[in-house]
Amino acid sequence: MDLHIPAAEHAFRDEVRSFLADNLTAEIREAGRLATSVFADAGLAMAWQKILHARGWAAPHWPEEHGGPGWSISQRAIFAEELVRAEAPPLVPMGLLMCGPCLIGCGSPEQQAHYLPRILSGEDFWCQGYSEPGAGSDLASLQTFAEIDGDDYVINGTKIWTTYAHHANRMFGLVRTSREGKAQSGITFLLLDMNTPGITVEPIVGLDEIPEQCQVFFDNVRVPRSNRVGEENQGWGVAKYLLTFERGGAEYAPMLGIQLARVKQFAACQKIAGGRSLMQDDLFSYRVARAEIDILALEFTENRIKSELGAGKSPGALSSMTKILGTELQQKVTELAVDALGAQALIWQPRAIEPGSTLPAVGPEYATTAMARYLNARATSIYGGSNEVQRGIIAKMVLGL
């Protein structure tokens, strides 16, 4: 039992750092710094992906034969930490973290050969068509229907909460192909071209006034049957496979640590009664300490999961735990940022904080993003399987209730 870091890992970290110092441009770094959500500015995130791809680092989790760098679990973790530390914008996950791994596991050789390189290069921009207005937490009740007509499926229905559908040229998603039997058993996993006639995308403006999500409407949309992943009516299994993959790697602690450090930094500049700084205030610094302690605990919980993964075990329902802890801590950290600002937290200038914006911002820089981050973070306990659903998974899968 030890915390020893092998020399090779130190060397790897240095390599990553020096790459970032040379390649992460000021413009792209700004997109990371100003991002108020896990989705950074789409254009700059894609530009960053191209730079990483040129080095072969766009998809750390992919197997080497499909273009992954062949890293160990520790190396991946180091890489992820250094990206966060350098304020690199997060990459758009739908292609690299969702569709890609799913095709690697369940796609046909033809699908893999066609799509995987285009995911890596960023030529394709994917979105995920899962939720529907009547099917949120209860995803299996989805109703968007795909009827067979010759070599095509003909799709009618609607998807909602489709992140960045207005930027995407591809969608992977779930459609109903049968109304027989259990709800889960009539679902098929399809790949769509977003330029197919009959698809309409309507952006949804969020609380933070950013149109991150969309509703997508399908009116007799024809999709070749060859775009099916896995068997017909077996899409639920494909989606579940994707989910396991998606969750396994998620690490919240490094990002949370950096966000909290920023809060501490600016709270140290805020004066309270007696001329002390807010960080010298016992109550505020107590709240910061509690968050920091929770983050330390989460860091070791994530380390424990990694070490299980390293030993070849499946993290299983433990990923539900890190999802809950990570998102609720993120909400807490963004709350602390708002609390540190006093009335300045109210200054609202969503346009001024878009990367590259030349609009003048009122107030100090640290005040410009805090509120948008706080608002956006409320969604983290809703999406990706709501935290209510995750608690249910722990109760059933871990505790056997």
Place this chain on the structure above:
Amino acid sequence: MDLHIPAAEHAFRDEVRSFLADNLTAEIREAGRLATSVFADAGLAMAWQKILHARGWAAPHWPEEHGGPGWSISQRAIFAEELVRAEAPPLVPMGLLMCGPCLIGCGSPEQQAHYLPRILSGEDFWCQGYSEPGAGSDLASLQTFAEIDGDDYVINGTKIWTTYAHHANRMFGLVRTSREGKAQSGITFLLLDMNTPGITVEPIVGLDEIPEQCQVFFDNVRVPRSNRVGEENQGWGVAKYLLTFERGGAEYAPMLGIQLARVKQFAACQKIAGGRSLMQDDLFSYRVARAEIDILALEFTENRIKSELGAGKSPGALSSMTKILGTELQQKVTELAVDALGAQALIWQPRAIEPGSTLPAVGPEYATTAMARYLNARATSIYGGSNEVQRGIIAKMVLGL
């Protein structure tokens, strides 16, 4: 809209105070001060009841024709507050607050004539036979059965969590008289003499090492049919009537205010780093302030309910709210007391804090009861309808979910 207190109420308060000054003996007051639960020492509580009864004040909530003092709602509240302020031990509630009102509402004239005077005088000591090992929150599933045999019911089964059954000579309770139909519809409300052959009482030792609760066993216990309250198989309605009555008057805020004031008092004597007192510590005094604010809110919530009662409305499910808020605040206040003590909270001497005990107590007086209070308070969110049940009542009855 005003907070004005009429002169008559001031005068009444003075009258109560002067009565307490003259009649609450040092010995009885000690029983109040040392009580670590809502149930004070049984003997001294009964002694105190006799003194109140002599003045006609043992049952403020009872109608005048049955021996109540004929007070207004405000007068009752003032009386209750002054009792708390004077550290009088709470009276044993099973007769005065439960059985009595129930007989007044549902008992026969004979039952009223026989039992009510004996409740007032303290000649009878009642206990409540409701819960069973298999019927807690789900009270309607109770299985203790009463079979008809001539003019008697013959009872077999067991009751649990029967407070002070080992002191009682009477029990009111629910028994099953039919297994047909809905569970609620086969239940009958009975009055029992605890000296009837076949009754065995086994005290249950609590976390605080005090045997407050009991399990009661019935082995062919014969109870005359004339001891039935209400109709056969209609006992559920009688119990529900009792419950409404029981809850209506409960006021937590005055008692909580005094308990918290005590915590503040001794926290002000506890030194922390820098030689400041614990009450000068921002974090501890913040926690105290939060509790005090919640108590102020509860005081006005209770005032609002009283003013609705005054206007003849039923408090309905709002009594579920005060039960939840009151008990959870009590838990918080007892927690603060333990937190203020540091390691001294561990000193454990349950025998030394019994009223009249001559055992020497180790440590300062304020340290002697805090832990027992904290332990005992954990039960308040369990008994009297668990707080889970109360939240369900609010969801259903108030919110219509």
Place this chain on the structure above:
Amino acid sequence: MDFSLNEEQRMLRDSVERFVRGSYPIELRRKSVHEQDSFNPEVWRQFAELGWLALPFAEEDGGLGGSLIETMVVLEAFGKGLVVEPYIATVVTGGGFLRRADADQKARWLAPLIEGSLQAAFAVDEYEQVHDLTQTAMHARRTPDGYLLQGSKACVLNGDRADLLIVLARTSGEPGDDHGLSLFLVDAGTAGISRKPHRTVDGQRGAEIGFEQVRLSADALLGELGQGLALARTVVQETVLALGAEAVGALAVLLHDTVEYARTRKQFGVAIGSFQALQHRMADMFMACEQTRSLLLAATLKTHEQHADAALAVHALKVQIGSGGRRVAQEAVQLHGGMGMTDELAIGHYFKRLTAIDALFGNADRHALAYARASA
């Protein structure tokens, strides 16, 4: 003790609620926010006509002589309707200062306010501080014929359009001192004043205001020289009460809408309101709302009747609307799922308003500490 509104107060409540329900739909608010810089002149004209701008002022000053209670009645209804027009900034806070002004000042500023032609703003907060009046750094130097203002104020609510700025500045002492603060009534058009307007997260407007050698005549001083702190505290206290009333109105809507949503939204074949975990959380929301209403009553009546512990009760109220309000609003969004995160649904706008109310004039933590120190 009596918690019922009298006949006139009930009529007032009915009239404001009728206005909010009938004449202030969410689309009108949205238009006001996005197309009219958060101020619909027609709405303000109606406020004037209905007498609401005159409500808290003495009859001899041209007002209706309403008490704090009437103001609470108006604000609770405004909270339900999420009224974005700056009633609090102009009438409650601005008016709160002007009520205590001298006759000449009242004639100049209060008359047009009541008439509806004047907007006011309290320039109090500064950068690099969390609301604390004694930390005021901006200063006003005495000159032979008046004062010279120098400094800047941050996030002055309604500061973008205010005709009258009420400015807290230091006439002696250092930041941190609780003496040496004075209040000034300043025409926003005075030379040397520059404004950087901005939106606020809750759909309102504010401004950063710079004061560069701003010359004031001697009659700009409000109250006594160097005695501004006590007066500012009194008016902030009244403002917090108004925010509390607005919060109580907003919370009532959040609870109601969440319960309605839970009753109708189906997942897994049943209404989500039938899930016990959600039921218990909505029961907690209900209790938080009721406790907030109780503290509003306590704080309003104790202030109105000048009880010794009125300031404590106001701190308590601010703690509860901040912390209880945050919890209820967060739960309302969470229980609405993705829909709660949209600009389209009103839920999110109530959420934002409650977030802003907490952040204004010191958040829940600041007031809890103030309560702790005052009650120790």
Place this chain on the structure above:
Amino acid sequence: MDFSLNEEQRMLRDSVERFVRGSYPIELRRKSVHEQDSFNPEVWRQFAELGWLALPFAEEDGGLGGSLIETMVVLEAFGKGLVVEPYIATVVTGGGFLRRADADQKARWLAPLIEGSLQAAFAVDEYEQVHDLTQTAMHARRTPDGYLLQGSKACVLNGDRADLLIVLARTSGEPGDDHGLSLFLVDAGTAGISRKPHRTVDGQRGAEIGFEQVRLSADALLGELGQGLALARTVVQETVLALGAEAVGALAVLLHDTVEYARTRKQFGVAIGSFQALQHRMADMFMACEQTRSLLLAATLKTHEQHADAALAVHALKVQIGSGGRRVAQEAVQLHGGMGMTDELAIGHYFKRLTAIDALFGNADRHALAYARASA
């Protein structure tokens, strides 16, 4: 990074767990508490035989040379078994001081401790303070041939039967000063020492100890004169780690038993574990237990490897066992209903032990503030 126990550690864990499960049933513990003043000599003899009393000591001192990690392994299993015998007081805390003693002191005190014939107690807390070493008021005056102890100590754990008292006293300065504190190894039989023994809420024993003109020879001083604070802090830190390991064991049992109870206890015709509100709360209990275990790992390994932030991690652990532990224990009682409140069920005894662990050496709040100050 490697979180797995090595072969020897696994064997140790298995052996302690086997002992706890097989030889330490709850009835034996109950008997120890109520009939043997919380100390079963036979159990202690087995500890000695199994080598557990020798575990953390260097081989040249007659020990087994185990590290902090081995101690954690033992304590976690003791936590599961709710072992009431004073292993922490004597071996971890007492032993922690003796490991740093000089050769003569070791010969006199450590040898019998390892052998099982000596009990130790750390006399540190005093009345009218919440655990804070610098507040120590008890003093030791220099005399020509040693020291004169005067004062009293409160709630000295294991103080009723300890042969050796390790006393923190002031040799200079005033309460509040962080210098002038010294540690003394005191024979409990020395003239002038009086003890008032008492039970503790968690089934253990303590004593109020009075020191009236207690004469010590010069060799009673542990470490350097006036340098006791640093050493005391080091040993308290190790003790907190041990308490953390015990808490992790106790929490595992509370979670396990509560889940089992929920799976079998029926109300309304179904297992109460099928109620969603309770499921979510048990999921929260599970997460709190896991986070506690993570912090135990962090704090143990950082201390063991002498990382710069080891002290921070120990504060973090104490915060989590206090506050997370309280929440889990309270939920365990609540979900057990009336049964959780009985002396008969083990649940309540785990609850009490966790309550005591929080209260010892500064509770969650004290350590959170210490963390805040150290990390600002």
